[in-house]
Amino acid sequence: MRVALVYPRFQWTEYNGLAEPVGQLILASVLRDAGHDVRYVDYSFCREIDELDHMVRDADVVGVAVSAAAKLGRAAMVTKHIRAVNPGALYIEGGAYPSIFPENTLRETGADIVIEGEAEEALLEVVGTLAAGGDVRCLRNVSFISPDGVFVQNPRRPVIHDLDSIPFPARDLVDYDTYFANGLAEYGMVTTRGCPFRCTYCKPSTDLIFGGGIRRRSAGDVVAEIIELSELRGQKHLRIFFKDDTITMHPAAWFEQFRDGLRDAGVTLKWHCNSRVDTVTRDKVRVMAESGCHCISFGIESGSPKILEFYDKGTTPEQAVKAFRWCHEFRVEATANLMIGFPMETDEDIAMTYRLLKRLRPDDIIVYFSTAIPGRHIHTWARENGYLANDTNPELLDPARNRANEIMNMRLPYMTMDGVVGWKHRIERYRSWRKMTSFRNIQNWAQDLIANPGLAVHKAAMVVRGLASGKATQD
Numbered sequence: 503m504r505v506a507l508v509y510p511r512f513q514w515t516e517y518n519g520l521a522e523p524v525g526q527l528i529l530a531s532v533l534r535d536a537g538h539d540v541r542y543v544d545y546s547f548c549r550e551i552d553e554l555d556h557m558v559r560d561a562d563v564v565g566v567a568v569s570a571a572a573k574l575g576r577a578a579m580v581t582k583h584i585r586a587v588n589p590g591a592l593y594i595e596g597g598a599y600p601s602i603f604p605e606n607t608l609r610e611t612g613a614d615i616v617i618e619g620e621a622e623e624a625l626l627e628v629v630g631t632l633a634a635g636g637d638v639r640c641l642r643n644v645s646f647i648s649p650d651g652v653f654v655q656n657p658r659r660p661v662i663h664d665l666d667s668i669p670f671p672a673r674d675l676v677d678y679d680t681y682f683a684n685g686l687a688e689y690g691m692v693t694t695r696g697c698p699f700r701c702t703y704c705k706p707s708t709d710l711i712f713g714g715g716i717r718r719r720s721a722g723d724v725v726a727e728i729i730e731l732s733e734l735r736g737q738k739h740l741r742i743f744f745k746d747d748t749i750t751m752h753p754a755a756w757f758e759q760f761r762d763g764l765r766d767a768g769v770t771l772k773w774h775c776n777s778r779v780d781t782v783t784r785d786k787v788r789v790m791a792e793s794g795c796h797c798i799s800f801g802i803e804s805g806s807p808k809i810l811e812f813y814d815k816g817t818t819p820e821q822a823v824k825a826f827r828w829c830h831e832f833r834v835e836a837t838a839n840l841m842i843g844f845p846m847e848t849d850e851d852i853a854m855t856y857r858l859l860k861r862l863r864p865d866d867i868i869v870y871f872s873t874a875i876p877g878r879h880i881h882t883w884a885r886e887n888g889y890l891a892n893d894t895n896p897e898l899l900d901p902a903r904n905r906a907n908e909i910m911n912m913r914l915p916y917m918t919m920d921g922v923v924g925w926k927h928r929i930e931r932y933r934s935w936r937k938m939t940s941f942r943n944i945q946n947w948a949q950d951l952i953a954n955p956g957l958a959v960h961k962a963a964m965v966v967r968g969l970a971s972g973k974a975t976q977d
């Protein structure tokens with residue numbers, strides 16, 4: 503079968519980094535291994551929608567990725583355009599958003615079916631069944647709208663327990679040179695699937711993608727993927743972003759095997775990841791640093807125990823202090839991700855967050871407004887309690903965009919919007935100060951100055967501008 507896997511990319515590219523879609527590239531590998539003809543149709547760099555028509559015109563199956571609610575409109579536009587070019591193909595949508603909202607995805611995009619959740623086995627079965635002339639609408643993980651307009655959702659298959667059995671992403675299909683020329687700084691990779699925690703601003707929607715627990719790849723399998731990538735790109739030193747929800751769910755022994763495997767292969771890494779402060783230990787941070795980890799972004803969210811309780815975060819400010827201390831000790835940059843503007847928050851709660859920051863001394867700070875995204879407990883809570891300011895505008899569902907434009911989608915009973923924005927500016931001024939004074943930031947800047955003086959001067963100018971204006975600048 504001729505399968506076109508379509509990546510529509512983002513609706514608001516200026517607010518979100520450029521990245522290759524690792525999940526979709528894994529699907530490409532699975533289909534290719536089974537003998538199908540796979541094209542990766544990447545709209546990331548298209549100026550005109552019809553530039554890639556030649557790649558989809560004769561496809562039997564078109565699979566479009568929708569990774570977030572914020573991207574649904576773009577996916578719908580791309581799907582409808584391709585269907586006009588090639589009306590005979592089977593149209594499938596998959597990814598994070600269709601896994602959470604299959605019915606809305608089907609109605610908005612006009613796709614024939616959605617494949618929900620982890621799709622390696624389900625997509626292969628759909629394409630194989632289609633090739634054999636069978637009915638794909640009776641298969642597991644598939645949902646569709648019946649001819650009389652009723653939404654039908656089939657049961658799901660069990661998740662794949664042995665993640666090492668999944669092939670590596672088909673990275674040869676990606677035009678990495680163009681990605682890097684347009685600002686991509688690192689390759690994406692995942693070593694786990696799922697997350698066992700309960701944060702209300704995230705769950706339960708994320709369980710609908712990979713299930714509730716966590717599954718882990720072996721360190722050896724991840725090293726093998728890195729070796730393959732190193733050979734493909736002809737690079738012995740790679741920069742990697744591990745996109746796992748919480749890669750630090752691996753024990754310290756896993757990172758030791760990872761470090762040793764890389765050393766044996768003669769490959770060095772500079773990598774970063776997201777994490778929780780309660781899943782690191784001093785020993786783990788040390789071994790992570792030894793394997794090339796240069797930065798950990800921690801979900802701190804708030805310095806107020808009351809607000810952390812509302813988020814069901816399960817971490818404490820004291821755990822954050824320890825995690826940041828270990829990062830400073832082993833020279834790993836520590837980023838604090840914060841959320842302010844939760845309806846129950848008072849001025850004193852944000853003041854507690856600010857005071858915590860002074861204790862953490864982060865190398866970087868990203869301050870978002872608390873955003874109620876559909877499918878998460880926080881959205882249901884905000885709607886039921888009358889705190890949802892706008893439930894229909896998808897443009898308000900992208901926290902990065904809201905942060906840049908300083909807009910929110912929840913009402914604040916205890917604070918004014920200006921009060922929250924004022925705190926954001928104050929935190930961002932502190933961020934600029936840390937950017938100028940933290941040892942690691944100065945060290946990184948000096949390295950940039952040698953490697954790319956223009957970039958280093960630009961970064962310095964942005965930090966100074968941020969300090970003067972109190973608004974975070976993109977650097």
Ligand code: B12
Pocket residue numbers: 511512513514518519520521522523524525526528529564565566567568569570571572573594595596597598599601602617619620621622625690692696704707708711745746747875876877899900901902903
């Ligand atoms: C990396 C990442 C990003 C990156 C880049 C995305 C990329 N191209 O890689 C960046 C930082 C840019 C990003 C941005 C955003 N993200 Co994001 N992101 C992720 C993250 C952490 C990893 C994605 C990943 O690679 N997963 C690993 C691979 C293997 O899984 P996968 O992509 O889901 O693919 C599997 C299935 O979904 C399916 N599948 C995937 N594609 C397709 C296509 C077809 C046709 C089929 C059939 C199946 C299918 O099969 C794959 C294999 O099983 C996920 C969380 C997570 N753990 O997955 C959040 C996640 C997808 N993001 C999310 C969100 C909310 C956002 C933002 C809105 C956040 C923000 N701005 O603050 C923006 C949206 C941007 C926009 N405007 O559209 C949510 C989406 C939930 C939702 N309700 O919609 C998630 C789930 C995070 C979370 N915990 O809430 N994101």
Ligand code: SF4
Pocket residue numbers: 697698699700701704705708747748778801
């Ligand atoms: S730790 Fe991260 S991925 Fe897990 S529930 Fe909390 S926010 Fe979601």
